Amino acid sequence: MPDVRATTQNHKNVICDFDEFNYKILFDRRWNIYDNKPIRDISQLCYLLRKLVNTDPSRIDALNTIYNKHPRLIIFYNFNYELDILREWCKSKKLLFAEWNGHNHDTLPDAKSWVYLCQYTAAQEAWNCITTDCIIFYSQTYSYKALHQSTGRIDRMNTPYNFLYYYHLVSLSSIDIAIQKTLTRKENFNESKWVVN
Secondary structure, rough: OOOOOEEEEEEEEEEEEEOOHHHHHHHOOEOOOOOOOEEHHHHHHHHHHHHHOOOOOOOHHHHHHHHHHHOEEEEEOOOOOHHHHHHHHHHOOOOOOEEEEEOOOOOOOOOOOEEEEEEHHHHHHOOOOOOOOOOEEEOOOOOHHHHHHOOOOOOOOOOOOOOOEEEEEEOOOEEEEEEEHHHOOOOOOOOHHHHHH
């Protein structure tokens, strides 16, 4: 049966800042600025680069701007430290929020405004939402499939919205640029291959 949809997906990259000084220490010197010791391998290097980039306060500024336009938000994230930041943001603004991750499978909020915090691995498939037109990707996933599946949570045949909005919070850091290029090619990001190049 053909899938005929009247929706138009609008994807927008929201450029966020990052700490270039500490990024260089991590990347060039291979020094763990959080534990004050050498970085042990490529996997830890990428994790720490992403942590530095994804915890930049400019991402909260971006959330505030988007929330003012879209008071019902689904936010996809990767790491627990991001979840902590997102919870604090919701609490500081007194927002109604719920979660879908490895620990919580809360139902979607039912109110005039809300935030639904979704971890990619846990929440990328097997549910849908037709009560919002907006998803924020707080950080990028390494998997094209996860990204594609996540966009589909609001792109349903029975949605009342014609235009759907997807905001990708990204920086101009080398790791964010590399992940984004890989996903644009509909491929998965490979840490080892990127660091070697």
